Amino acid sequence: MASIKIECVVKEKYKIGESPVWEEKEGTLLYVDISGRKVCRWNPDTKQVQSVATDDFVGCVVPRQSGGYVIGVGCRFAAVDWDQQTITTLAHVDKDKPNNRFNDGKVDPKGRFFAGTMSLEVRPTVVERNQGSLFMLNPDHSVVRHFDQVDISNGMDWSLDHKTFYYIDSLSFKVDAFDYDKETGSISNRRTVYKLGKDEGIPDGMCIDSEGKLWVACYSGGRVLRIDPVTGERIQTVKLPVEKTTSCSFGGKDYSELYVTTACEGMDQDLVVKQPEAGGIFKITGLGVKGIPPNFFAG
Template identity: 30%
Template sequence: MTDVTDLAPDRLELGEGSRWVADRVVLVDIPAGRLLSAPAPTGKSQPLTELAKLPVPLAAVAPIAGQPGAWLAAAGTGFAVIDERTGEASWLAAPQPVTDRPWRMNDAVADRAGRFWAGSMACDQSPRGGALYRLDPDGSVHTVLRDLTIANGPAFSLDGRVMYLSDTPLGHVDRFDVDRATGELSNRRPFARIDPEHGSPDGLTVDAEDHVWMALFGGAAIRRYRPDGTLDRVVPVPARQPTSVCLVGEHVVVTSSQEGLTDPGPHDGAVLVLHEGTTGVEALPARVD
């Protein structure tokens, strides 16, 4: 196994949404509603800093262009701006539900135009209870895809022309063409299909070589794929349920979950750091006009 260290001594219930922003890593603990940060990896484990705690599940954030310390969040059943200086959230918009069951927002990311793409899921993970939404800089909310189960890991190619999206319980990762001017999606086709015995595709990210990294929830591993969908490498990790991958310079940061485990091990719920000789890119900012 690749040498693995802890970014922090903390153990989270459901760590997710890790992002490289300037000189730090920002992430969330979804059910606890916590926005957390740590210095970029240095080889020394330091406790996570809590930037905010919401009364609803906090699924993912993106930095907001031109507003240092402000984060656009997919949280609860809507979108909010979090001010890390006060820890307070200002609610912006709520998308149209696609299920009559209790539901929540899930993984989210900004694209090069500042649009904020967020998945959703039914809280009981019922089939077709999730969607993919897009919050545009003008505040309008669009339901982009329906009939998903757990929409996870939106990620974009370096040129912004391709979006990758996983539907975790189905083991599917699809790719779409993106109209960079409008955000419209087209030409959906398979990118990767994961055998359940290897885990389920969770968070995704794209590195500086335009390769796609994937966390395999339940598979105790992360994977790197070439842009054509062929598998480049498999990297085991000591956490059974890795949830997101964040490339910070040449470091790979992996969040994990201990949710649902009756016997969590020493690394379950950890934020891990690996050294894979791969260069990452910083998280793109969202725009709020």
């Protein structure tokens, strides 16, 4: 078994780093800083970070087939033209909830953008309950609300056979599964596949590997869990030197590197001294498994 190596590769202290996505063509890592209000792109070869500022909290970013990206920003789906540094609104959600914002999101196997909302945090992970929803942006820019009564809409991904949708509402401390209809994007038959233990933290961002196992970043848990969603077992725990691990995705030339975003918002000075790399982005190698390429938004 190869030994696991964990290194902080992006030293910037992001307030809430989130939504990592590997860009195969460019060989870059895309991600957001939610309350830092920016979309970022890191090049591992040059070690340079480029960014585009947003006018509101930006919860997630996904690549777009026609070029550029789509983000969940404030309560809007919006397109990012990276070269022009412009952001154009595609659709609005939660118009009756001015205190809401988008959080995590991901593109489904048919090119639809799933993203969820939550109320603005009073302090990290403290929110007005049941204010969020899970939305789906279709390629024609119409929006479907899948369900509401969500606390903190978070990690999501699809099974390798595209028949199951996995989803996290953070304050439920669970990873849930739904039956997923690839043709329509509809989801049904919600059930729990994993319940986090008290010491594991709060489930946050998530991704799937090429063996169909889920990787869950645990906020306040300083770890990433590998879970078998079929048996409901935790297979592996990888601990990081920072507490606020927020999300993860595979990348690198053969998708064998796991990138983990972290946060430093809300940390007191003592904790900052103890965890100097908090808010950075970590690369984990030697896991012995690979990820799969991300889907692109089709609209």
